[in-house]
Amino acid sequence: MAEKRNIFLVGPMGAGKSTIGKYLAQQLHMEFYDSDQEIERRTGADISWVFDVEGEEGFRQREEKVINELSEMQGIVLATGGGSVKSRESRNRLSARGIVVYLETTVEKQLARVQKDKRRPLLQTEEQPREVLERLATERNELYQEVADYVVRTDEQSAKLVANQIVELIGL
Numbered sequence: 785m786a787e788k789r790n791i792f793l794v795g796p797m798g799a800g801k802s803t804i805g806k807y808l809a810q811q812l813h814m815e816f817y818d819s820d821q822e823i824e825r826r827t828g829a830d831i832s833w834v835f836d837v838e839g840e841e842g843f844r845q846r847e848e849k850v851i852n853e854l855s856e857m858q859g860i861v862l863a864t865g866g867g868s869v870k871s872r873e874s875r876n877r878l879s880a881r882g883i884v885v886y887l888e889t890t891v892e893k894q895l896a897r898v899q900k901d902k903r904r905p906l907l908q909t910e911e912q913p914r915e916v917l918e919r920l921a922t923e924r925n926e927l928y929q930e931v932a933d934y935v936v937r938t939d940e941q942s943a944k945l946v947a948n949q950i951v952e953l954i955g956l
């Protein structure tokens with residue numbers, strides 16, 4: 785039997801990785817995983833708690849381990865954490881083990897989608913959320929581009945329609 789390809793979604797906070805990933809997995813009858821949710825499941829705590837107790841460095845170590853283990857599976861859709869591409873190891877593993885789709889959006893849309901949500905520790909600082917998101921975009925957009933097989937905009941249509949577009953694009 786042919787190897788079942790994985791689909792890995794990368795992109796910034798509020799791009800829609802978790803939401804679109806679920807639709808995509810439903811449409812393709814694949815299993816859905818989310819690295820943030822997997823870290824929460826394993827620690828029994830939410831992401832903000834892990835950042836508070838272990839620092840971003842501790843969170844990144846957990847994230848790298850979870851992505852390594854999940855990406856070894858076959859036939860899954862994986863929504864990765866927004867900062868996971870900072871790890872060269874994770875970028876290499878994602879590229880080697882599946883089709884990587886970069887969900888691209890604007891800082892404006894990110895703000896509208898995540899501003900009221902208190903679960904993103906990097907936005908719970910003194911710095912204005914817009915400035916944080918712009919800084920992260922400057923640091924990371926080229927990493928998303930580097931790892932991506934496909935780039936799909938998520939600011940112009942609903943999450944369901946974006947999932948349909950991905951199915952057509954990758955020809956599954």
Ligand SMILES: Nc1ncnc2c1ncn2[C@@H]1O[C@H](COP(=O)(O)OP(=O)(O)OP(=O)(O)O)[C@@H](O)[C@H]1O
Binds near residue numbers: 802
């Ligand atoms: N294409 C879309 N159109 C409209 N709303 C969307 C779209 N995609 C996601 N959303 C909404 O934006 C919010 C954030 O989306 P989601 O949690 O999927 O982002 P994420 O990329 O997983 O972010 P994070 O990296 O922080 O986990 C959710 O409330 C979701 O319903």
Ligand SMILES: O=C(O)C1=C[C@@H](O)[C@@H](O)[C@H](O)C1
Binds near residue numbers: 797820867903904905
């Ligand atoms: O962009 C980031 O660094 C993050 C994105 C989220 O998915 C979570 O992994 C966490 O809030 C950090």
Ligand SMILES: [Mg+2]
Binds near residue numbers: 818
């Ligand atoms: Mg998510």
